[in-house]
Amino acid sequence: MFISKENKQNVEHIYREKTDRRILKKNPWRDYRLHGTVLILVIIAQIIGPKQIPIANGVEVSIMPLLYTMVLGLIFYLAKPITWIQRRQARIAEGAMMLFIGILIAKLAVASGQSIHLIFEMGPALLLQEFGHLATILIALPVALILGFKRECIGMTSSIGREPEVAVIVDKYGFNSAESRGIFALFIVGTIIGTVFISFLASISVSLIPLHPFAFAMASGVGSASMNAASLGPTLAAFPALETSIEAFAGFSNLLSFSIGIYIVIFIAVPLTEKLYSWLEPKIGRKAIVEEDGGDE
Template sequence: MSDDNKESNCFNDGLLHITVLVISLFSLGLGVIDLRLTDSFTLVIMPYIPALFLSAFIFLSGKIYWIGNRQSKISSKIILLLIYPLVVKLALASGENIDLLLNVGPALLFKELGSMGTIIIGLPIALLLGFKRESIGMTSSICREPQLAILTDKYSFDSDEVRGFFIVYLISTVLGTLFISLLTNVLAFLIPLHPYSYALASGIGSTSMSVAAVSSLSAIYPALTDELLAFNAISNLISIVFSIYVYIFISLPLTEKLYNRFEHYFN
């Protein structure tokens, strides 16, 4: 049997799909886990985090004999199929909420330009560490789902750019929530801005990190919990929608241009 036939048969691999189903049901059964580490610091673990680690453990351990390199390759193709509904959802959401972008104040819109820091600071560091095209996916954004959809559509799921994206995506899934929770706590104590300002600022376009940040704020200002959640939610929605346009027209082209301009200096 040819390799192509073997790979196509993996679409009918019942054990693979059952394994994925069990992992998904287990992770969804755990739900959102709130770990209150201190009175003012809550670590929020979303269901996909245990799913990621459990899947990686099963593959790397080799204990499950029916999960191997062949299943890994075909799973990447299945993921590609599953990403396109996300692309459609994001397109509909961005179009549906275009009036929202036109009506909000400039501060909420310009805060999205803060993502330029990932390019200006991150790209030189990635090149110094020896990354090539992966650095485009790693540093052109905060590496969340909207950017994944755009990268996959432009470069394909098997590209170096998407591999670089997932390096940051997986690390920030765990460390990002810790970092933004700690940062929110520290800034709230050191810089006496209104809690609403921090709630708006923490809506960065990542649900898990935004929830982690606003949970820390709610622990500090329990009387304002409902208002903080509301401001954070609308800010996060605006960031998700506006980040799509910023990423397509500014961030990704700028990262690619800077990479082509400076990459040869780091060889």
Template structure:
């Protein structure tokens, strides 16, 4: 209890800012914009991330870097009740999960499709071996540990993974919530399929995407959360094996094929 009082006294600005930002963003509500390729739906969470970033050490400097790190760690605390509710809902709807079991398992192979898109872009942007670590997965905690273990902490592959890890931590939830709203506006995918696609292996990103889809399809909100949670759980379990035995070898092979053709000249070779 004494430690809790010390923490509250030291970081009271964070709690106050969170309360004010939450109230302001709730008043703003949901904003929908037609951007040509679809409807861009901005939810209060997106505005909260933007406002929070403006208060950081790089712009208005209301908060120091240490305080920002504390704020980031509190995200897991806030998500914990939601994740528990999602787990209970998944257990109560086990029959639904079983009925789409093969699809949940096969969707993990769909995650590998991003390698085919991201690798050429990375090479065109000038990345070298960093592209292998950056492109083979969504690059969350387990993936960072995997590339560090395989290539070493100072390897370019690990640097690529770490770069995407940082970017994903900063704008991942905003990006995926916007992406979910745009894709949903196309009306070509089933809401349940979109919910399954939300389970990319990051709890916060899954929550952002599934929450956005739940707002767009309120009649399917519960099922979207159930499928998203189950998909995210399976991705977390199988993702490390998929990355080790499929993702990384595929990224290395694709790098070896594409780098001489579209990459900038260098003397590096894939080991």
């Protein structure tokens, strides 16, 4: 029986909803083994505490407790002897993370209010830093083409691929397009390893690059609450005396990435990516990693 692409999407959506309802049929707050495991992981991470690893003269990487809990949580999920952490618990934890991350957002919002005079003093700098979205195009697009990606790299490199940018790409190119496959691949990879990567990147940048602490705080606002928190940790560890001000700039920058960054993507980033792709692909593009279908069979 032939099923159209549109009907297939609807069928997949229906089955996803049924799966979620089955997973969450029991009250997730009564999954005490999951919550107990999370508590143990947090205690272990706090006991270990932040660690500074020197990698060169005057350069060190700060490893924050958030990284320990993520790694330990992944081990618990993959370890076969641990049978009480399965797919159902992963779905519960995913929803709980989105709930509890709101506490962090509220804390950053309060810090932004306390330091609102500093934010006004920064003036256009906070808005201009949103043009950092374009760096993903200039750096990542040539690399993606060299690796063999085709139209997928338009979705992959036009932004860092958080929720607003995903909506823009899907709305412009369609759900089943190569561009949408690219943005979804980037979103998944960013969700899995994005917090780990940006934590290391922030730690190294704080040690190597002689910029003002507020610049690092603004750079942490990439439009993702979890990545914002991961990059904020090393910055606070490096400049503890400026904790409130750094939190204010990080929170406000993250808000701007959601509200203004989406317009940067719509009116500048995506057209620029299209233009660069049409110019660079014939010059440095390689054979596609996944060959397109040549026609109906």
